[in-house]
Amino acid sequence: MSQFKFSVGPWNVHAGADSYGPATRKEIPLEEKLKRFKEIGFDAIQFHDDDAVPNINELTEEEIKEEARKLKEMLDKYGLKAEFVAPRLWMDPHTIDGGFMSTRKEDREFAMWRAKRSIDIANELGTDLIVLWLAREGTLCEESKSPVWATQQLISAINEMLEYDKHIRVCIEPKPNEPIDRSICGTMGHVMAVSAATIDPKRVGGNLESAHAILAGLDPAHEIGFALAFNKLFTVHLNDQNGIRYDQDKTFGVENLRQAFNQVKVLVENDYGSHGEYVGLDVKAMRTTTDEDSYKHLENSLKIFKRLEEKVKRFDYDFQKKCVETRDFEGLEMYVMDLLMGAE
Ligand code: XLS
Ligand code: MG
Secondary structure (H helix, E strand, O other), rough: OOOOEEEEOOHHOOOOOOOOOOOOOOOHHHHHHHHHHHOOOOOOOEEEHHOOOOOHHOOOOOHHHHHHHHHHHHHHHOOEEEEEOOOOOOOHHHHHHOOOOOHHHHHHHHHHHHHHHHHHHHHHOOOOOEEEOOOOEEEEEHHHHHHHHHHHHHHHHHHHHHHHHHOOOOEOOOOOOOOOEEEOOOOHHHHHHHHHOOHHHEEEEEEEEEEEEEEEEEHHHHHHHHHHHOOOOEEEEOOOOOOOOOOOEEEOOOHHHHHHHHHHHHHHHHHOOOOOEEEEEOOOOOOOOOOOOHHHHHHHHHHHHHHHHHHHHHHHHHHHHHHHHHHHHHHHHHHHHHHHHHHO
């Protein structure tokens, strides 16, 4: 029995298209996904603004709220909560060169409009959390914008969101690059600094995605721990990643089991979830996966997480303490390997 509650986004079950080839599986309607998510063991759903309200740009502010209310009814029907809403600021022609940091004023206004609509949708769905994955916020051509100006743009955009709604919390999901060449807010350290510079730092935190930390050359468990030390880990996006290459969103734990174990361990040790936080997944199926197995990577991620949680609960802290006292780190390390290999 896990101590955690789990969340997932509808984009985590997708048809398999990538930059080099078309879809390999059928599109699945949202309601069918929600039903399966609940059966698999998820408690809450993560949304982009346009996952929640398709064709958002063509609707009035009232129509957007109305659509969000319909979605809320669908979530209620399956006993699911909404975890967060994230403005999708990377698909629209307005966001070719970023949103909040675009060099064009009309594009920055578009980004702010979508951010505020995301807040409206969140309110209708009964969540106070907005996630900002800053996909295109940075530079493609390094000399095209000042990193000082761009950072200040981000801080003022967040301030405007905090002012627009006095209860909303904003959660930055850092990533060092891709699709942008150089991003402005690439790690949890950047997120903490941006948070501190806003008008209400306790309402601005982070969402650590394992793959994004690995892409920055950092250890995901340490990034999680860093945010926890400031009480600013608002959610997580657990997955896995084979080194510094394109963002893979692999099933949690399949590349580096010890690294995955330590992510679970730091969450358990710090009672993550006790303020209602979810363990969120952000994983993708491989392109070769069949229609029947469209949810396998989610089931497997949950299975691996829960088995690692059992390992963490069996972790021998007395033995660890002894090893630390005598600096027997060879012994401690072998104990961890035995635990993971099932020899303990
Ligand atoms: C990037 C995800 C993205 C965010 C939420 O990691 O694919 O969708 O997690 O906006
Ligand atoms: Mg993510």
